[in-house]
Amino acid sequence: MSENVTSSIPLVRRTLTGEAREAALARAKSLVQIEVGDDLAYDVSNITHGVFSPLRGFMTARDCSSVVQHMRLANDTAWTIPIILDVSESLARSLASGRTAVLVHQGKFVALLEIADVYPFDRQEIAAHVYGTLDTAHPGVARAMKMAPYLVGGDLMLLNEPEDPYQDYRLTPIETSLLFKEKGWRTVVGFQTRNIPHLGHEYLQKTALSFVDGIFINPLLGEKKVGDFKDEVVLRSYKTLIEHYYLRDRIVLSIFRTRMRYAGPREAVFHAIVRRNFGCTHFVVGRDHAGVGGYYAPYAAQEIFQHFPDLGIVPLFFSAFFHCRKCGGVVNEKTCPHDASMRVEFSGTRLRKALTEADGQADQLIRPEVATVVREWANPLIEIEEIDMEGAR
Amino acid sequence: VPTTSSGESNDQIPVYLPRALCQRAQRFVGERFASVDAFVAHAVREMLAREEMKESTGLSEEEEQRVKARLRALGYLE
Numbered sequence: 001m002s003e004n005v006t007s008s009i010p011l012v013r014r015t016l017t018g019e020a021r022e023a024a025l026a027r028a029k030s031l032v033q034i035e036v037g038d039d040l041a042y043d044v045s046n047i048t049h050g051v052f053s054p055l056r057g058f059m060t061a062r063d064c065s066s067v068v069q070h071m072r073l074a075n076d077t078a079w080t081i082p083i084i085l086d087v088s089e090s091l092a093r094s095l096a097s098g099r100t101a102v103l104v105h106q107g108k109f110v111a112l113l114e115i116a117d118v119y120p121f122d123r124q125e126i127a128a129h130v131y132g133t134l135d136t137a138h139p140g141v142a143r144a145m146k147m148a149p150y151l152v153g154g155d156l157m158l159l160n161e162p163e164d165p166y167q168d169y170r171l172t173p174i175e176t177s178l179l180f181k182e183k184g185w186r187t188v189v190g191f192q193t194r195n196i197p198h199l200g201h202e203y204l205q206k207t208a209l210s211f212v213d214g215i216f217i218n219p220l221l222g223e224k225k226v227g228d229f230k231d232e233v234v235l236r237s238y239k240t241l242i243e244h245y246y247l248r249d250r251i252v253l254s255i256f257r258t259r260m261r262y263a264g265p266r267e268a269v270f271h272a273i274v275r276r277n278f279g280c281t282h283f284v285v286g287r288d289h290a291g292v293g294g295y296y297a298p299y300a301a302q303e304i305f306q307h308f309p310d311l312g313i314v315p316l317f318f319s320a321f322f323h324c325r326k327c328g329g330v331v332n333e334k335t336c337p338h339d340a341s342m343r344v345e346f347s348g349t350r351l352r353k354a355l356t357e358a359d360g361q362a363d364q365l366i367r368p369e370v371a372t373v374v375r376e377w378a379n380p381l382i383e384i385e386e387i388d389m390e391g392a393r
Numbered sequence: 394v395p396t397t398s399s400g401e402s403n404d405q406i407p408v409y410l411p412r413a414l415c416q417r418a419q420r421f422v423g424e425r426f427a428s429v430d431a432f433v434a435h436a437v438r439e440m441l442a443r444e445e446m447k448e449s450t451g452l453s454e455e456e457e458q459r460v461k462a463r464l465r466a467l468g469y470l471e
Contacts, residue, residue: 010445066402069402070401070402072402076402076438078438168467171464171467171469174452174456174460175460175463175464175469178452178457178460178461178464179464179469179470182461182464182470252469306425309435309436309438309439309442310438310439310441310442311442312442
């Protein structure tokens, strides 16, 4: 893979600086205000910095409908997850197409929204198509069902970066692309994760890295379900792993600030598009990528890519991996001939056991330095529902 | 309940192709491509992606220096 098989696409950049920004801030004082929570504020940042290129704003009815039903924007560009702004009925009444509103996050103007349309939507249609189920035990469905009844579509223009405790770990696509170039990387594999790194992840990352110039570890930090690891735990454990087990000039760690959708196959494609925008040429898709419970077939997140020849990034498909006591290391279904009794699976349950019990076989699952970091927390897992539905009301 | 389908939009227009080309494409209609139309749409999308990716946005010298300064400040660049 010495050839750079893809290159950067035109990135959306919708940020204001200098006098134009000052004028927009002054104008914002007289506009209808839409308050947004953290999740929507980070999506505003993602849109305006090109993380979600080619999106220029929240989806209009036409794009949203096309994405939900066909997994493409109305102009046929591949896009699988609705990026939408929901508002209450009373707020929707004060908005109209052709007008401009200002988005407010934690009392600060974050962006101008040029309203293209305000429209009602069918929560069940989104749940059924995007998540493939109407079961409210699915965290994505549960969230969709709680959304406010109207959506507002339109282009955004960033005024201020939303407040973020992890700002120093966030890079824009312009920054990552330049960074990769400065490092001399022509091929870069992106790695999505919402978990702490175990030996299976490390095996997968290093296997992928052996075929390209560098690896972009891009943990998703944002709203997640109960039982997932807390953001701080994920970030600190990755920093520790990289410090002890990776070559510094072959790796970049930066976060992807958004919420997990748990949309399985569709989210795998969405994750790939985002990493393409960051400048990656390849993207790792493992077993049950972005899945939850048993809602998606184990390799559905890989099979879906056959419908998208136009992503501009090469997916790298990996089989399930596990520790084999007979092989004495991490292997996968394609490389290990031994039966299941020899396997130590990298399940969340086993990982938690390994971290909390003395004989939990931690050495077969996780690096000791990473285990030490995780054990600093009395509870490293999310214990209460993080869903922030107090945003655009 | 519909699943994560990949159905094409109904908003379609006819495109004329040489008959012989269509007949060649017909051989690949089956499990992966539901029709010649789907096969052709797939091929056109693949080609468009290559062309569109050539239109990258460049940075001005001033912008590049500003980006590099932040990358250095955050420890990403020496």
